Amino acid sequence: xxxxxxxxxxxxxxxxxxxxxxxxxxxxxxxxxxxxxxxxxxxxxxxxxxxxxxxxxxxxxxxxxxxxxxxxxxxxxxxxxxxxxxxxxxxxxxxxx
Amino acid sequence: xxxxxxxxxxxxxxxxxxxxxxxxxxxxxxxxxxxxxxxxxxxxxxxxxxxxxxxxxxxxxxxxxxxxxxxxxxxxxxxxxxxxxxxxxxxxxxxxxxxxxxxxxxxxxxxxxxxxxxxxxxxxxxxxxxxxxxxxxxxxxxxxxxxxxxxxxxxxxxxxxxxxxxxxxxxxxxxxxxxxxxxxxxxxxxxxxxxxxxxxxxxxxxxxxxxxxxxxxxxxxxxxxxxxxxxxxxxxxxxxxxxxxxxxxxxxxxxxxxxxxxxxxxxxxxxxxxxxxxxxxxxxxxxxxxxxxxxxxxxxxxxxxxxxxxxxxxx
Numbered sequence: 001x002x003x004x005x006x007x008x009x010x011x012x013x014x015x016x017x018x019x020x021x022x023x024x025x026x027x028x029x030x031x032x033x034x035x036x037x038x039x040x041x042x043x044x045x046x047x048x049x050x051x052x053x054x055x056x057x058x059x060x061x062x063x064x065x066x067x068x069x070x071x072x073x074x075x076x077x078x079x080x081x082x083x084x085x086x087x088x089x090x091x092x093x094x095x096x097x
Numbered sequence: 098x099x100x101x102x103x104x105x106x107x108x109x110x111x112x113x114x115x116x117x118x119x120x121x122x123x124x125x126x127x128x129x130x131x132x133x134x135x136x137x138x139x140x141x142x143x144x145x146x147x148x149x150x151x152x153x154x155x156x157x158x159x160x161x162x163x164x165x166x167x168x169x170x171x172x173x174x175x176x177x178x179x180x181x182x183x184x185x186x187x188x189x190x191x192x193x194x195x196x197x198x199x200x201x202x203x204x205x206x207x208x209x210x211x212x213x214x215x216x217x218x219x220x221x222x223x224x225x226x227x228x229x230x231x232x233x234x235x236x237x238x239x240x241x242x243x244x245x246x247x248x249x250x251x252x253x254x255x256x257x258x259x260x261x262x263x264x265x266x267x268x269x270x271x272x273x274x275x276x277x278x279x280x281x282x283x284x285x286x287x288x289x290x291x292x293x294x295x296x297x298x299x300x301x302x303x304x305x306x307x308x309x310x311x312x313x314x315x316x317x318x319x320x321x322x323x324x325x326x327x328x329x330x331x332x333x334x335x336x337x338x339x340x341x342x343x344x345x346x347x348x349x350x351x352x353x354x355x356x357x358x359x360x361x362x363x364x365x366x367x368x369x370x371x372x373x374x375x376x377x378x379x380x381x382x383x384x385x386x387x388x389x390x391x392x393x394x395x396x397x398x399x400x401x402x403x404x405x406x407x408x409x410x411x412x
Contacts, residue, residue: 074297077290084286 005057012054019047033090041083045076105145112138125171125178129164136160149313150236153305157321165328165402231380233311240315241383245372249361252390253354255397263341265405272342273410275403281334291333298326306391310380316387320394327399338403340410346396353393357386 026039052072059065115138119131136159143152174181186194223235223243230242240248266273281287299322306319330336339346360382364373374382 077293081286081290 009054009058012050016047016050016052016054019043019050023047034087037083037087037090041079045079048072048075105142108138108142108145112142123182125174126168129167129171132167133160133164136164150234150315153313153315153318157318161325162321162398162402169402169404229379230374230383232383234309234313234315236313237309237315237383241386242374242379245361249354249357249372252357252393255394255401256350256354259350259397259401262401262405266341270406270409272340273406274340274408275338275400275406276331277407278337279332279334281332283334285333287333288335291330291335295326295330298322298329302326306387309387310384316390316394320391321398323391323395324399324402327395328402331399331403338400341400341406342410349392349396351393353386353390356389360386 020043023039023043026043027036030036030039049072052068055068056065059068112135115131115135119128119135122128122131136155140152140156140160143149143155220235223239226243227233227235227238230238232238232242302319302322304319305314305322306316307314309315309319331338341347361372364375365371367375
């Protein structure tokens with residue numbers, strides 16, 4: 001059983017790391033602020049979610065696992081808010097680069 | 098080389114790279130981005146060294162609060178930045194700056210590298226007398242029992258820093274509200290966050306303050322989170338900054354350090370030394386001092402970010 005849990009952790013965390021990588025490449029390569037934002041928020045939220053999912057079986061208790069999920073939810077909230085605000089500034093033409 | 102030490106090496110290299118970027122960055126804002134990223138990575142390094150207390154402080158104050166202060170400063174300097182970077186200092190001055198920076202860095206490197214192995218430590222002494230304070234976290238014991246004088250002066254220094262910021266107020270707005278008026282959309286995303294997050298943030302802030310007696314945490318980290326929640330509500334336009342002439346505000350700003358001083362001198366009568374705690378009451382008094390410092394620190398840190406008064410307020 002623990003073998004399968006380990007496999008699950010490795011697969012989920014690797015998939016999460018892949019999304020982080022994809023998000024970073026998107027951030028560097030995409031042409032304008034809005035699509036860079038799209039790459040960053042979508043990929044990072046999913047990437048972090050997958051990493052949290054992979055770490056859940058290793059959290060060593062229900063409370064620690066719940067804390068991990070709460071951390072992910074808080075980051076989702078913050079990142080969604082911040083990306084909305086950055087996008088608003090970018091749409092008004094306030095983006096410096 | 099194990100996986101962990103390989104990760105530590107990678108972390109150290111990234112830290113050095115970001116530090117170099119921060120120094121070399123031409124635009125002020127880019128340098129601040131580097132500084133904040135550096136602080137967050139540094140707090141991961143502190144976690145890797147099992148110094149959770151230092152990591153929390155670095156993330157909350159070193160990176161978070163200082164980062165916000167620097168962003169505020171950069172925003173004010175934006176209009177003059179082009180003129181400033183156009184006037185380049187002469188070669189001798191730049192070489193002098195580089196040489197003195199290198200000398201300081203070299204001196205620190207020599208001092209660190211010439212430490213005996215194992216390095217001298219007071220950790221066993223701190224752990225040995227932990228029981229007499231009634232605390233479970235040796236870092237808190239150092240901060241508020243063994244080296245209480247440092248913490249007392251620190252808590253006064255932040256109030257002095259705020260007085261320094263307030264002293265930049267123009268005469269006509271003296272006693273008014275700090276910072277610009279935030280006219281955010283009351284139904285916008287920021288107002289939504291400012292309604293949703295504070296209950297969670299206040300709980301976490303108070304928890305970090307309370308748990309600091311026995312586990313990593315403490316008043317500075319907790320107060321930073323509370324200050325951040327207050328700032329969020331103010332920036333979303335849901336509430337305004339208080340006019341600095343308010344009596345309740347000024348009382349709260351000095352209450353923490355004053356109570357600390359009072360209990361400190363009380364120690365001279367009851368325990369035979371200034372800032373000593375009488376036998377058996379150490380933990381109670383420490384918690385009373387920390388609880389009194391919390392509102393002071395929260396207000397001071399938030400108002401430092403809010404800045405000097407810019408608008409007059411009705412008395």
